[in-house]
Amino acid sequence: MLRRGLRNVNRYLLVFAIAVSLNFVLPRLMPGNPLALIAGVDVGLLTPAERAELIEQVGLNEPLLAQFFDYWKSVLTFDLGFSYRSGRSISELISERLPWTLLITLGSLLVASVIGIALGGLSAWRRGKKLDLSLLTGMISLQSLPSFWLGMLLISVFAVQLGWLPSFGAETPASGYEGWERVDDIIRHAILPIVTLTILSIPGAYLTMRYAMLEVLGSDFIRTARSKGASERRVLFGHVARNAIAPVVTFLAIRFAFAFGGSVIIETVFSYPGLGRLIFESVSGRDYPVMQAAFLVFTVAVLVANLFADMMYPVIDPRMRVR
């Protein structure tokens, strides 16, 4: 068991090394230039000497390989460096943004998985019935909604037409709210982004749960349980749901990891100051260090979540325990 665990960790380290290296290469493969961001206004009006000086300041004149080693050194020493845009420490930027992102991504993940799992289970239980078919059609339509469109639609209805909820931001700007007033303000601002993200993530949870359940429902031991005379309720909760939960846990673990990447589109539509917005701003300005750091956080989260799911399997499902 321990040896298997070690092998697993090795594999994860390899994936980590590849992902982190790609993380350096990909931003630099994008056409475009961070100079506009570094130099700020009227970058074209720089003389060649000024341009060279700026490039040297941020180390872009070094050979790519040297930049690559510097980058690995910074990854291994947890020193994420400084943003080209604001000159601020990136660890500080990320720790400022992450809570906002987690508030809306985890909020929606929670609601969406509860609703999705419940509906998915129900749907599978009533397989082929009218309820199942309408749910399935409904979910597939939901899944194909463009996220920015849904966000804009909700803004237009609930913020512009009805005026019930704020349309942008994480808080009322310069409100000076403190304590509960501020909590309330933050919750009101989070509702529309959470609702949008929830609507978009329900189908994933629903479909995973439905298929997992269907697979279990068709297996021999369910027939045995039924023929033993177990009640429907006992079959559903004691046998089917218990066995169907493993793929759902994987799904949730991955979704949990994705929460750390934020939602670029939703945070842009709602001008929400999370990690997704930070990624959006850094990609449009080619702020390489910030892009790298944001993707690094995301990569680590996905790997850790996978590792977690791997380790959870034996706990959930005794059949997966290796002797």
Add this chain to the structure above:
Amino acid sequence: MSKRTSIPILLVSLLLLVAGCSDSDSDSTTTAAGGDTATTQAEGGDTETTQTDTAEPVVVRAAITGDEDTINPYTYVSGFPGWNLLMMQYDSLMQLDAAGEPQNWLAASVTASDDLTEWTVSLVEGAKWHDGTDLTIDDALFTFNYFIESATGRFSRDLRGVESVTINDAGELVFALGAPNPAFDLVALADIPILPAHVWESIENPGEATFDISTNVGSGPFKMTAYEQDQFYRFEANADYFRGAPAVDELVVVIFADDAGALAAIRSGEVDVGFERVSPEQIELLDAQDPLDVVQGPEFTTQMINIDVSKPPFDDLAVRQAVGLAIDRQDIVDTVYLGAATVGSPGWVHPDKTVYNPSVAPVHDVATANQLLDDAGYADSDGDGIREFNGQPMTFEYITNSSDSLRLRIAELTAEMLADIGIGTTVVSVETATWEEAVWPGFDINNGRNYEMATWGWSAPIQANTIRIAELVHSDPGIGFLNLTGFSDPEVDAIAEALQVEADPAAAAQLISDLQALIAELQPFVMLAYPDGAYVYNSDVYADWEFIAGQGIVSKLSLLPPGARP
């Protein structure tokens, strides 16, 4: 940081706790969420009443798209509205009036020598910094020397021709220029913020320094009191402003990620004015909604087609002229801008400028264009509607930036116009940084060009100072550093060089006029239109917006009482 982020962190932990407790219990969580929505409705009602109740201090909430960092002279990001927000906090010696002409501001008098190489400026009395200390001539002297020594940035560039800045016996500031500069008042005196020496003298390398807003001590009508990256700025009125207290007591600038979000917030009443231009199709819609109003007027931004004219077949004048004739500029103004633009002069200069040459009118003549191409030997031998050149079809990649839907429409419309003269185009819409990198690699024309045709536009300052026409067309990258199309013509070069050193305003105007005629004839680029500026504001909150010709409404003038404006 800890204080600001503590509440979201708390909420997230709460969320995780709830998740842990009620993983399978769907009922309880749904009701909890339902409960939240109910309280929010009540809160929504509250906000609306507070909005209408704030009659006493005037608070204007403005929308911008994209963060501007800490908005000091070394950190602000965009020429518009970044510079305009900078100048809310600082003052320059001169200030543009509603007609776009520089007027005395911190300067009590500005005089230029006859040969325009020496400018003498005296200072007003009574101006103070936000921290209460007096603004003196020494601060002004410090500022100009500081920008000259620190070499990078817009304000250092404004001062490139300055040989020395000194204080004379009368206590006036004297600028000695290496060459005559008739626009020195416009490009330098009305552009450069005067800095407090006591704050900046300790900052040795401003290009590399990290700033927070404590550096933002200016003399302007507003003082920045809070900044949250990608969220908002808060400015408080400076009641002791030397021109009188501003008409607006507090300015909150909200940072949006995109225009659509800003527009929604204006329509929902969460924001009172948009600093970015409203797109033409929104003007009527917004104007019709009470209490929103739209103010509209001509501006100096430009819309054009850039073509790499260094490569065949566009190095052939006949092809360029045919392209120019094929474009129906009025159609672009009517169809794309719904009338909210001025038809582009093929000679570059806006018709509202005094140096505009009225003899260079745009001509739309498809028959002549086709005749020109026929005569030059570009025939359509295979009858597919596209002419050939060296056996290859004359089809070109035409790139535009995806973030600008108006440009995309212009590209599609002009592609159809070009099809009428047998020139094919493939319109490709790419992300902004990719488009910039193709047209202007590394923002340095020494890097060449990686495009065939592209939509393009210059910001207002390039049009506002008409002498800059030389920078667009001169073949030497040192002078023509904005010459993105690879254009080169000896006659144009000669006039552009003469223009750079011409001291006599009348003679300079004549040179600019000659250049316009040459540009219209030689077509280094295709000028299409000058889009109007249209800005939306909530007239219940504040209505005294001043439209500066060619600059829009975002300036300190708009927030000062009318009596304090120049």
